[in-house]
Amino acid sequence: MDGDRALAAEYVLGLLSPADRAATGRRLDSEPALAAEARLWQSRFSGLDAEFDVVAPPSRLLAAIEARAFGDAPKATGLANWWNNLALWRALTAGAAAVAVIALGFGLTRPAPLDPSAVAVQLVAALEQEGSATKFLALYDGATGSVRLTAVSGEAVADRDLELWYIDDTDAPVSMGVIPVSGRTEVPLPREAQIKFEDGTVLAITLEPKGGSPTGAPTGMIVAAGQAVAI
Amino acid sequence: MTPATADISELISRCVLRDRAAFRTLYERTSAKLFGVTLRILKDRTEAEEALQEVYVKIWQRADRYVPGGYSPISWLVAVARNHALDVLRARKPQADDIDVALDIADSGLNPEQAAVASGEKSRIDRCLGELETQKAEAVRGAYLDGYSYEELAARYDVPLNTMRTWLRRSLIRLRECLSA
Numbered sequence: 247m248d249g250d251r252a253l254a255a256e257y258v259l260g261l262l263s264p265a266d267r268a269a270t271g272r273r274l275d276s277e278p279a280l281a282a283e284a285r286l287w288q289s290r291f292s293g294l295d296a297e298f299d300v301v302a303p304p305s306r307l308l309a310a311i312e313a314r315a316f317g318d319a320p321k322a323t324g325l326a327n328w329w330n331n332l333a334l335w336r337a338l339t340a341g342a343a344a345v346a347v348i349a350l351g352f353g354l355t356r357p358a359p360l361d362p363s364a365v366a367v368q369l370v371a372a373l374e375q376e377g378s379a380t381k382f383l384a385l386y387d388g389a390t391g392s393v394r395l396t397a398v399s400g401e402a403v404a405d406r407d408l409e410l411w412y413i414d415d416t417d418a419p420v421s422m423g424v425i426p427v428s429g430r431t432e433v434p435l436p437r438e439a440q441i442k443f444e445d446g447t448v449l450a451i452t453l454e455p456k457g458g459s460p461t462g463a464p465t466g467m468i469v470a471a472g473q474a475v476a477i
Numbered sequence: 478m479t480p481a482t483a484d485i486s487e488l489i490s491r492c493v494l495r496d497r498a499a500f501r502t503l504y505e506r507t508s509a510k511l512f513g514v515t516l517r518i519l520k521d522r523t524e525a526e527e528a529l530q531e532v533y534v535k536i537w538q539r540a541d542r543y544v545p546g547g548y549s550p551i552s553w554l555v556a557v558a559r560n561h562a563l564d565v566l567r568a569r570k571p572q573a574d575d576i577d578v579a580l581d582i583a584d585s586g587l588n589p590e591q592a593a594v595a596s597g598e599k600s601r602i603d604r605c606l607g608e609l610e611t612q613k614a615e616a617v618r619g620a621y622l623d624g625y626s627y628e629e630l631a632a633r634y635d636v637p638l639n640t641m642r643t644w645l646r647r648s649l650i651r652l653r654e655c656l657s658a
Contacts, residue, residue, distance in 0.1 A: 251650060252649045255649040256646070260559075260624060261627055286656075290602055293603070294621050295552060297622055298510065298555065298622065299513040299517065300513050303509065304526065307508070308501070311534060312501070314530060315500070372494070
């Protein structure tokens with residue numbers, strides 16, 4: 247009892263060796279009592295936080311942080327064949343790493359610790375693009391094998407439809423069909439054997455002619471994109 | 478609620494929704510405190526600046542880990558900064574830590590409610606540390622505020638490493654009894 251209390255305090259203080267720290271971290275994931283003890287220490291020690299001075303950082307840091315946090319999202323140019331270029335999709339995939347991904351299950355409502363198996367099959371990506379009002383949230387549920395899309399914002403464009411694309415980092419985008427501009431919709435993953443929704447999967451939404459791309463590849467400009475990361 | 482008036486907890490939640498304006502406001506409101514943390518622990522301006530950048534990138538990416546009501550949002554942010562600075566500190570080679578850092582003291586940036594919660598925790602830990610022998614209380618504070626390791630504490634108080642470990646653990650157990658009373 248006392249041993250674990252002191253151990254939790256040493257963990258919070260950062261006094262443990264790397265091996266002990268890792269071992270204690272694993273115990274915290276599976277032992278709620280120890281995790282509660284660590285939280286109590288963290289909370290009590292936070293009473294010392296006032297002793298950290300308040301020091302204005304150099305003003306140049308914010309721009310550097312934003313560049314690192316947000317990444318350099320590619321700007322939509324609206325050029326047709328642009329989207330058929332594989333290298334471009336790969337670049338987008340890399341750039342999208344910085345775009346909005348929410349690990350559902352560590353969300354705002356559920357306290358830690360969590361059963362990892364309960365959340366492993368759920369992934370969420372927020373689809374958005376600099377300069378575009380169209381935003382969607384995408385939730386993949388492994389149990390149903392489909393992606394649930396919720397429109398967050400965006401308006402219909404006359405004579406155009408939104409089309410959803412599945413992209414991995416080596417192949418051309420695969421159409422997941424035309425999607426409604428508002429409300430919620432459930433889209434099954436394309437039935438091609440190699441397609442899986444997993445860490446690194448990118449979803450993108452393009453503006454296409456009514457009924458979807460006539461060529462099977464994206465032809466319009468991208469209005470939203472986002473990448474999923476495994477929890 | 479506009480980002481300018483949103484409280485820190487709401488700003489963190491808005492980061493989960495990828496609200497860049499909220500992130501910027503959060504940075505403007507909290508970065509001076511967190512810079513104080515990375516600077517105190519790393520005692521090197523360049524390293525502290527680099528750590529601060531990594532801390533905010535982490536906050537943007539991991540804002541979903543914050544559970545409102547868990548504990549105060551500023552404490553959570555300080556913990557993220559402190560843990561990151563400790564990781565950097567432990568990863569680097571031991572070196573002299575006597576570099577004096579000139580500090581520009583600014584406003585604490587807490588609203589009255591946060592100040593009240595913070596002052597409750599502050600008076601509790603201050604009172605309980607006051608019940609320990611001076612040196613032992615100093616060692617606990619050094620571990621939290623300066624990120625001292627057992628090795629550094631042992632050198633500082635000129636006792637063998639195992640002795641340091643034993644007396645700090647005993648102090649923590651005594652402290653724990655007082656803190657939960």
